[in-house]
Amino acid sequence: MKQSLFTMEHARQLTADTYELILSGDTSAITAPGQFVNISLPGHFLRRPISICNWTKDGALMLLVKVVGGGTHDLVRCVPGTELDVLSGLGNGFDTAFGGSEPVLVGGGIGAAPLYGLARCLLDQGRTPTVVLGFRSGKDAYYLEEFAALGCRLMIATEDGSMGTRGFVTDCLKKLPNLTYVFACGPLPMLKAVHSLPGLTGGQYSFEARMGCGFGACMGCTVPTVGGYKRVCKDGPILYQEEIVW
Known part of the structure; x- marks a missing residue:
């Protein structure tokens, strides 16, 4: 810090x-x-x-x-x-040494923000990610041209069907063959739905929480994990598939 x-x-x-x-x-x-x-x-x-x-x-x-x-x-x-x-x-960022040879990045709403930097890092490693983004409507979508300019494969879901697949990011993810690992950031219901997809063997999920200090002193942003409570600001915001408790 x-x-x-x-x-x-x-x-x-x-x-x-x-x-x-x-x-x-x-x-x-x-x-x-x-x-x-x-x-x-x-x-x-x-x-x-x-x-x-x-x-x-x-x-x-x-x-x-x-x-x-x-x-x-x-x-x-x-x-x-x-x-x-x-x-x-x-906080602790995404670990780009994990994941399959074709990483899948999943973002909901403003959760797409950290995925842009993640995509750039993966591309620097010679790995081209698939980016799946979800929005309420096409008018809420952003950074589509920026992700496309990187060379990422882009899939879009909107709740009202005004752009891309009608529905949620999970509807796009179900179309991907051999999906086993994801990097995800977005609202809690989206993270939970992605986490529950069958066939996933691993993943990294960026959590959001209200924070008092932002560096682990106040304990105000704790969430339960299989290893006990962790602080989103200090131990996260990235948590791994196998440690998450809903």
Whole structure:
């Protein structure tokens, strides 16, 4: 974990409530896709934990943010040049040494955010992932062109059928032959449904939780596992298929 100042460089609206933010600062503490940052905002007591979408060693940090309250509302409206107090390199990221030769990445809603950086890391290893994304509607979909530009195979599910397969990410996953391992991030019901698919022998799941501190001190984000309670911020946010208890 590292505390430092990041500067807002750019903000781009992707959907009605989802934004891409580009910040610059010290990214040396970020070591794996799936980690997150915790951002302090003026006028808000608690920091806001945000998944890392992508980063570069020369100091560029990309975040995808869904506006869900006052904190995220203020964050996406920061003007270029705004300095933000950021805790970076938090949590344990995805382990890209695991999984089959053709990795499958599954994201629901804003859960697609950390999968972009994960896809880039896998591609750097010579492994081309299949990316399965789920949204309520086609108007909520984002980053489809960005994933496609990487060369990923892309499958889309929407609840209203306005884009791709009508239904959920699990409806797309059932179409994949020999599905045995997944990397997943999204709302808890989606994670549970993916976890319950027959034939899976392993997987890594990124959990979300309300956080007080973001680095394991307050114990406010614990979840049950087969090995006892774990902290999403410190022991996660990535949990493995075999340790998850619903």
